[in-house]
Amino acid sequence: MIDATITVTGLRKRFGPTTALDAMTFTVAHGQVTGFVGPNGAGKSTTMRVIVGLDAADEGSALVGGQPYRRLHKPLHHLGVLLDAAALQPSRTARDHLLWLAHSQGLTARRVDEVIDQAGLGSVARRRAGGFSLGMRQRLGIAAAMLGDPAALMLDEPFNGMDPEGIVWMRGFLRSLAAQGRAVLVSSHLMSELQDTADHVVIVGRGKVIADTSVAQLLAAASQGRVTVGTDDPAAAQVLARSGATGVTVTGAQTLSVTGMSAQAVVAALNAGGVTFSEVSAHRATLEQAYLDLTRDAVEFRAADGPVTR
Amino acid sequence: MRNLLHAEWTKLRTLPGWIFAMIAAAGAMLALGLLPGLQGSCGTQGPQSQCVAAVGPDGLEVSDSFTFVHQAMTGDGTITARVSQMTGQRLGPDGEQDAMAPWAKAGLIVKDGTAAGSAYAAVMVTGAHGVRMQHNYLYDKAGPAGQVTQTQPRWLRLTRSGDTITGQSSPDGVTWNTVATVPLKHLPPTVLIGMFVTSPQYAEAMNESLGAVGASGGPTKATATFDHLDRTGPWSEQRLGGSTNFEVPGVGFEPTDTGFTITGSGDIAPAVAGPAGAGVSITETLVGTFAALIFVVVIGVGYITGEYRHGMIRMTLAATPRRGRVLAAKAAVLGATVFTLGLAVAAIVVIFGQKVLRGNGVYVLPATGATQLRVIAGTAALLSVASVLALGWGALLRRSATAVTAAVLTIVLPYLLAMTVLPAGAAQWLLRISPAAAFALQQSTPQYYQVANLYLPNSGYYPLPGWAGLAVLAAWTAAVLGLAAHRLHRRDA
Incomplete structure (x- = not known):
């Protein structure tokens, strides 16, 4: 390969x-x-x-x-590339758009029909690409990227x-x-x-x-070993702090966020302290949160500051 | 490169707008060429109104109109005479006025009968071009310079020896010099020999400073006195050629004590279109070229600016990172397509358009097969290279509106100005340096220095030969494409 x-x-x-x-x-x-x-x-x-x-x-x-x-x-x-799905001449059909690209790489119309099927464009291939929604143009772009296998x-x-x-x-x-x-x-x-x-x-x-x-x-890395606790017992924070938590934050009316303890240790400590709770879960960061944490310093467009560059 | 040409051809043929523009270009040429507005009177007013053209030995139309005082001569022989006086008049709306036409002719002639367009050889004095030896309408050789005056007469001699004719001149009848010896093929044993006088139509430009170039003109006549004839009579006089030689007052001959005084009007020369000529050339059928040019210019520009406008050029250049080749492939595909289309349409229009014009009673100057072929191929080349120049403007400027403007300013506008409002000098200058110079490829009737005429662009005469006009267009195209290629290489896409 x-x-x-x-x-x-x-x-x-x-x-x-x-x-x-x-x-x-x-x-x-x-x-x-x-x-x-x-x-x-x-x-x-x-x-x-x-x-x-x-x-x-x-x-x-x-x-x-x-x-x-x-x-x-x-x-x-x-290298198959999709740079800008909107970059095509609108009055050419989807199939003809793929056809010139195929010809430029020494490929035939048969390969064009294969990628049209792969991209799920079979029913619209002979329509003007200018009438496509952006989503359909993305599929057309994927088909174009797949032409050369x-x-x-x-x-x-x-x-x-x-x-x-x-x-x-x-x-x-x-x-x-x-x-x-x-x-x-x-x-x-x-x-x-x-x-x-x-x-x-x-x-x-x-x-x-x-x-x-x-x-x-x-x-x-983004989860940082945080544990979320659902409880309405006001004693919970004290119990956990005494049991070795490095940080306990009240994050809601009935939720606490705990660091420095595993979820099992939290359950054991709450049981030992006689605290009732509805939920203990290891906090799982979304990719989005992880990303926001990382890029906080690098974001170029911020509502308050306006664009830093360009 | 083959893949690239294939890809560019696929692009060209799959955009409906361009197909329509190509069809429109062809349609404009066909419509304007086959449905012409020109009407003429030849043959439309009954059999008498047929325009019968004199066709010379080379198959081209000729003027063969002069006053001829002749006798038959069998076998080899010679004729000598002295032209002792020559005057000329111009016939205008205000009557006659003394003015010798520069190409007024008086001299000796050997001719194969009196049929219009028959073979001949003649030695003559002219109004302003000295002694000349001419034969078979197209051929001209200069002899001694100088006008005939009363103090400076001119002796002329014409000798037949088989199929060759020799013309001589002498200031005094003693010392002779040969002007030329010319072949005259298939001359019968008995020919007509004698004296002739003729004087061509004059034409001059009006409104030279502003507005369209108009022309005014009219017949001229010349009168020459011949004496010291070495042949004795009987002589018969005949006025040959078109009606003008009969309508001009004073034309004819008068015997004098020592010879003849002969007055003639007309010309023995190739026929020309334009103010001093009659009829139109086959180029008239190609009037639609101008409209087609606008369409191919728009296609040429759009062929690349369309890609810039929608950002598709990035995909093109990603598929073919060698950018110069992309431009070359576009030029080749566009040029070949327009050439093929132009060739087909020009052939149809030239061949059938002539028939339509003649059917409408318009007199169309005949052109040889080679000339028709050159005009057809030349029209295709003009459209083809012009479309590639437009492509170059598009590649250089990248925006449709700007590039179309540049293409129109350089290709279409110079032609339009030269054909309509510009004075002759400026028009000819523009048709030397602008891409419109390539319209010279459509010139179908040659310019003859020995025929006085206004050889102006709007009569179908261009300042450059066809190949040179094409070279000017090609040079512009190479320069603009070169700049475009440079920019394409240097800049981010």
Whole structure:
């Protein structure tokens, strides 16, 4: 199999006074879905454009399967790309749009019909793509990315504009691509979209990587061993503090958040102290919370401050 | 590259708007070429009104209209005479006025009968171009310069020897020099030999400073006195050619004590279109080229700006990272498509448009097969390269409106201005340096220096030869595409 990795090393790029990429470095491994997450303007799309040679970086390198993209022969056989689902001429039919792209890679109409079926566009393939909803255009973009049966795929915001059914389909599709051994890089500005999809996340802000970690580790780190206790007994906090909790916070009328104790230890302490409780659960952070914790410092658009850059 | 050409062809043929524009371009050419507004009187007022053209030995239409004083000569022989005086008049609305036409002709001629367009060779003095030896309408050779005056007469001699005719001139009848010896194929044993006088239509531009170039013109006549004839009579006089030679007052001949005074009006020369000529050229059938040009310019620009407008150019360049090739493939596909379409439509229009014009009673100057082929292929080349230039503007400027404006300003507007409002000098200058110079490919009637006429763009005469006009357009195209390729390479997409 062709080397399926995408390697980005020390990319720097400035647009006038704005630093778009500031030593961006990461690797997309094959066999998993890598989420590429960050707020708008963090440099995700610029990085992707540099990878496919549309933008030139001031410094650094981007390799696909160990080679610069520009040097690839029939590049869509190596890397399938979806950069902007809206970027098509509206009066051409979906099938004809895929057809010119297929011809540019030496592929035939038969391959076009295969990817149309894969993307679930069979019934609308001969309609003008201009009449498509954004969700349908995303499917068309996925079909285009699949044309060359590439070992690696790079999709910019593929969940944008998709309806819930489409999102479920997209998640399953991306998981199946990774299961086939392909490297899949998926960007999103909403971490929640990648829940249950990404195995690995590269979180970026202001043109650099903030975190490059597996999803499992990220969630574990964000949970920080907190235990949530549901009780209306005012003695609960005291009991727990005496039993070795490092912190007890009242988070609601009937809930406490406890740190420094495992869930089992909390249950034992509450039972020993004769405190009645309705719930004790190990706090499980959502990917979204983990992400917000991490990017709090890097977010570029904040309601209060207004945009910091651009 | 083959994949890329295939992809670009797929793009071109799958956008309905472009297909419609191509059909519109072809339709405009066909409609304007086959349903012309021109009406003429040839053949529409009964059999008498047929326009019969004199066709010379080379198959081209000629003027063969002069006053001829002749006798038959069998076998080889010679004729010598002195032209001792030559005057000319212009006939205008205000009557006659003394003015010698520069190409007024008086001299000796050998001719294969009196049929219009028959073979001939002649040695002559002219109004302002000295002694000339001409034969078979198209061919001209200069002899000694100088006008005939009373103090400076000119001796002329014409000698037949088989199929060759020699023309000589002499200031005094003693020392002779040969102007030219020319072949005259298939001359019968008995030919007509004698003296002739003729003087062509004049034309001059009006409103040179502002507004459309108008032309005014009218017949001229010349009178020459011949003496020292070496052949004796009997002589017969005949006025050959069209009606003008009969309508102009004073035309005819008068024997004098020592020879003849002959007055003639007309010309022995290739026929030309335009103010001093009659009829229209086959280029008239291609008037729709201009409309088609606008459509192909819009297609050429949109072929690339459409991709910029919707951001599809990024997908194109991601699929083919070698950007110069993308531009080259677009140029090749567009150019070949427009050329093929242009070739088919121009062929239909030239072939059938002529028939329609003639059916309407318009006199169409005949053109050789080679000329028709050149005009048809030239029209296709003009449209094709112009569409590629428009593509170049689109690639360079990236916005449809700006690029269409640039393309129209450089390609369409110069032609429009040159054909309508510009004075002749400015029009010709514009048709030398702007991409519209390639319209010269449509010139179907050659410009003859020995025929006085206003050779102006709006009569179908261009300042550059066709190939040079195409070269000007090609140079513009190469320059704009080169700049566009440079920009495409340097900038982020």
